[in-house]
Amino acid sequence: MRDKIKLHLIVLAFVVVGEWIGVKQFNLGVGTIALFPILYVLIFGGIVSCPKFKLMTEKQMKSAATILGISFMLFVAKLGTMLGPSLPKIFEAGASLAFQEVGHVIGTIAIGLPIALLLGMKREAIGATFSIDREPNLAIIAEKYGADSPEGRGALGVYVCGTVFGAIYLALLAGFLGSLGILHPISLAMGAGVGSGSMMAAASGALAVTFPNDADDIALFAAAANLITTILGTYICVFFSLPVTARLYEWLEPKIGRNRLSVTKGGDES
Structure with a gap:
């Protein structure tokens, strides 16, 4: 139970920091690269889960993978509600x-x-x-x-x-x-x-x-x-x-x- 609470707190912290940073755009002349909150969160997650830093155990990372699957199911369900009326x-x-x-x-x-x-x-x-x-x-x-x-x-x-x-x-x-x-x-x-x-x-x-x-x-x-x-x-x-x-x-x-x-x-x- 403590592991799951820790995971949720980490995710919450990442979301808050990502939203605080907001969208950043860099003009490269021929186009623009946009950095937005989900990118920051992905990078933060990669750093935290790196075995070298020992910030998360293998058990916690497996739990995170399970929660991610559930989250994507909810995301797909939300998209499904958009697909129906727009068929x-x-x-x-x-x-x-x-x-x-x-x-x-x-x-x-x-x-x-x-x-x-x-x-x-x-x-x-x-x-x-x-x-x-x-x-x-x-x-x-x-x-x-x-x-x-x-x-x-x-x-x-x-x-x-x-x-x-x-x-x-x-x-x-x-x-x-x-x-x-x-x-x-x-x-x-x-x-x-x-x-x-x-x-x-x-x-x-x-x-x-x-x-x-x-x-x-x-x-x-x-x-x-x-x-x-x-x-x-x-x-x-x-x-x-x-x-x-x-x-x-x-x-x-x-x-x-x-x-x-x-x-x-x-x-x-x-």
Whole structure:
């Protein structure tokens, strides 16, 4: 009980400090980077949970992870109350919402796989680049190759990086792209729905700061895109993304792979 009280007090302190700091914007000439309370709280949480500082026990961090899951359920429920009354508006943008899934394929496979190979990754690159590697994608890789396979290690590595840095990265990127004034805020909101609740919340929050008049629509379309990505994206990963990534790996690795090693048919390096 004391552990949970301590966690709630820490969160309360972070929220108060984050709101006190408020939104800070830095002009970079070509655009603006917006820093807002959720970013500060994420950074504070990362510092407090760092094992080196011994400010929190492993038990407390596991409790925090459980509470986070419950919090996101409440957040999604709130978004659901916005989705229902706005279904006609979502249906009007149906093709656009479906088409945004293409961007995830291009970003992870067409761009991510060659970069991973140039950096020296082997079959880990398949698991790391066939998707953004959230929970459903980890299950797909574990079923296909095994959790302890090179592909499984690659997927898990991206999952961990996405969990630690994903929300911060997308919040900064969304705020910067929004400040350029090139893309419509709703299109950016659709792009925020990458299939991760925390990343979507961070990106849509940054966009809401940049476009305060469109805040409700940004939350609405980001949530709809995130839902479509979670449901439709799972099938796309199974029947398209993963097979295509594996084929591209076999074709690209001999050509651009760094420090190439002979790889057996089963996927183990000799």
